[in-house]
Amino acid sequence: MAITLLAMPAPVQAQTLDAEDIGADAAPLDELADDIDRVPAELRDLLRTAVTETDRSERADRFTQLARQGDGRLVPALEAFRAGLLAIRDDDTLVIYGSRTEVDNRGEVYPILDAFNEQPLRDDNDQPLYADSLGDVGEMLRAARPDRRMLGELISALSLRHPDPERRRRAIVRAGDRADDALLAQLKVQLDEEPTRQFRTYLRESIARIELDTGDRDTQLAAAQQLGEIGGVRGARSLAAAIERATEADDDQLLAVATTALDRVNSRAQRLRWVRYTLEGLSIGSILILMALGLAIIFGLMGVINMAHGEFMMIGAFTTFVVANLFRAYLPPAVFDYYLVVAIPAAFLVAGTVGLLCEKLVIRHLYGRPLETLLATWGIGLILMQSARVWFGDTNRILSPSWLHGNWEVVHDLNLAYNRLFVFIFAGLCVLVTWLVIQRTKMGLLLRATVQDRMMAASLGVSTRRVDGLTFALGTGLAGLAGCGVVFMDNLTPQMGQRYIVDSFLVVVSGGVGNLFGAVSAGLGLGLLNKYIEPFTNAVYAKVIVLLIVIMFLQWRPSGLFAAKGRAALDA
Structure with missing residues (x-):
């Protein structure tokens, strides 16, 4: 029988995460990268409690605790929970149903993956474990609809601290694409802590894109100049939108700054x-x-x-x-x-x-x-x-x-x-x-x-x-x-x-x-x-x-x- 997290009967307001809580107790990213396959037992227990909790207020409190941990290794399990592909086995371990794949003598089956490192699980004969249909290896877990907004915010926030560099880079870029000001504080914190030139550039670009879309006028002017200095192609989309807004608002100063920055970006893109x-x-x-x-x-x-x-x-x-x-x-x-x-x-x-x-x-x-x-x-x-x-x-x-x-x-x-x-x-x-x-x-x-x-x-x-x-x-x-x-x-x-x-x-x-x-x-x-x-x-x-x-x-x-x-x- 599938376990579904039930919403309270009375209508409730959508919950959001406090940006200051995100990653407050997080371990350094280099430690997570060195220990990507070994999520602490207390964090596994906290996630297990969060996805099986039936009381919505308690569930929201668990999500807030997960946000404070700031551990990106939880992202695969949370994404599977949102999609209805997370399951809990009889031994209380969490597993993920992977994408259906063709296997000799089995047809199309679901690979069963560890919920924390996405590695294939193996049976007693050391063979990969597969399931013919959902629910074969444990009770299914799926987030209720009222929880999905908060769950999406949690996934976006934790992805910013994912130990996999490519996953983290995509999350940083995605935050800029969405102009998600809820993540602005976390991006600035990471920029102050980040020693790697590659990620500092992505962080600066996403911060500038968010500020160009949501900041006050002085902040927008500074953000447009920053995007021109970085010269990234993603900044060109934000600058084009800013030029359109400045034209409609007759803001000549912002229009001039954004146009100059866009010309620099296009020139670099051509080279x-x-x-x-x-x-x-x-x-x-x-x-x-x-x-x-x-x-x-x-x-x-x-x-x-x-x-x-x-x-x-x-x-x-x-x-x-x-x-x-x-x-x-x-x-x-x-x-x-x-x-x-x-x-x-x-x-x-x-x-x-x-x-x-x-x-x-x-x-x-x-x-x-x-x-x-x-x-x-x-x-x-x-x-x-x-x-x-x-x-x-x-x-x-x-x-x-x-x-x-x-x-x-x-x-x-x-x-x-x-x-x-x-x-x-x-x-x-x-x-x-x-x-x-x-x-x-x-x-x-x-x-x-x-x-x-x-x-x-x-x-x-x-x-x-x-x-x-x-x-x-x-x-x-x-x-x-x-x-x-x-x-x-x-x-x-x-x-x-x-x-x-x-x-x-x-x-x-x-x-x-x-x-x-x-x-x-x-x-x-x-x-x-x-x-x-x-x-x-x-x-x-x-x-x-x-x-x-x-x-x-x-x-x-x-x-x-x-x-x-x-x-x-x-x-x-």
């Missing part, structure tokens, strides 16, 4: 927009570099037009998908974040092995006939693509490690996603390792000797057939590494490689056939060029314009950015 285009262009360029590394070796050094290169990238992506699923199914959850340690070498080895087999069975018999290698590799690509569709289906989703979630805030209002940063660093490491292999290893020496003069290398005892096979395997293995990185930024489908193959050839040709650093320079250049053109047109036309630019560039420099030198150039 940040181009910085953002640059970062996005570098991210796209990193993907193109990952794809072009293997193609530069296969096409540039061996003369093979490998139309299946995108499918070898797809093999690396699905290898990562398989490794992630094996980690999730057979290893403890704490180990899951480290599956890339296995997935990266596995993607290289699987794609390289498949490439070696293709070289021995097909490509080896077609050297010196580029058009036939083009058709043969195109057919290989179709076979690999359809095989992946048969084994994995069309729609797949990979769970990324937790450390790839979220963003790095470079400056205020400029964020770089961790997955893009990972691909950028990963591409740099792949370039470095590839250069070391080619320039500092015996295999690289044999590869360069075979490319420069195959007959001389063979006369000196080099097995050119073996070198060809290893070179093709190296190129396809690098494509597998590309798939391991791209999978966190793109959809995981059997045809995912088709989206990159043309751009990869453009990178190799415009950078200089067979030149590693030419591929790096061209990849970054084409990525930036795409993002710089897109604001003036759309993504499709941007690619067309980039293609035309590459064609004109090759008319001027047919050998690309870095032309081949020495014997290779003479042979060409």
Whole structure:
């Protein structure tokens, strides 16, 4: 039977929290962050009493006590209580019903989460605990309608002191969006205590937005100037509203100050927009570099037009998908974040092995006939693509490690996603390792000797057939590494490689056939060029314009950015 908090029969006025009580007895935020999973027993008991209390005045008193504690770790349980997804089990523990999810052999079920840290609960066999319907694991708790306003104020107030930085940041921004003057005192208290520059900026911005909307005239003038100095895009909305109010009220001074501040905000936003285009262009360029590394070796050094290169990238992506699923199914959850340690070498080895087999069975018999290698590799690509569709289906989703979630805030209002940063660093490491292999290893020496003069290398005892096979395997293995990185930024489908193959050839040709650093320079250049053109047109036309630019560039420099030198150039 569900427990619902009952309102008093007589009509009562809506209750509100005293802003001075919010967080009065709160622990420092750094202590909460260090101890996020261990809510004190007395605080758990207080919350349990508050959500099960049937007397409204007693319940309001408990909410006030929770507000004085100022502990943001209570927010998930209070949100679940408001939504009717909180339950109390027979052992008096509080649990949350998570969002319905699909589970093998169970269909759609509710994950059961701890009410204080939102971690999945486990049964006696150490398996995640699920419920087929609400009420299966305990009596349901739901806030009565008259209590929801006060409960919403409590959640907003406690979110400002949440130990999770991202949850806290969202709460601070939300307070400014709503111009919630009830939280103004708490925001100012936190501003005085906050040592972190990042949060101080968000606090200053939200305080100024609230004061610009609710303060007296002098306060509004100061708040408008403050928003102009901060330069945040959210402040632009508040300043635009203030300009509209000042125009209606014929307040020339406020109108002038707000207009000047808005111009400063828009100017900063324009500069940040181009910085953002640059970062996005570098991210796209990193993907193109990952794809072009293997193609530069296969096409540039061996003369093979490998139309299946995108499918070898797809093999690396699905290898990562398989490794992630094996980690999730057979290893403890704490180990899951480290599956890339296995997935990266596995993607290289699987794609390289498949490439070696293709070289021995097909490509080896077609050297010196580029058009036939083009058709043969195109057919290989179709076979690999359809095989992946048969084994994995069309729609797949990979769970990324937790450390790839979220963003790095470079400056205020400029964020770089961790997955893009990972691909950028990963591409740099792949370039470095590839250069070391080619320039500092015996295999690289044999590869360069075979490319420069195959007959001389063979006369000196080099097995050119073996070198060809290893070179093709190296190129396809690098494509597998590309798939391991791209999978966190793109959809995981059997045809995912088709989206990159043309751009990869453009990178190799415009950078200089067979030149590693030419591929790096061209990849970054084409990525930036795409993002710089897109604001003036759309993504499709941007690619067309980039293609035309590459064609004109090759008319001027047919050998690309870095032309081949020495014997290779003479042979060409």
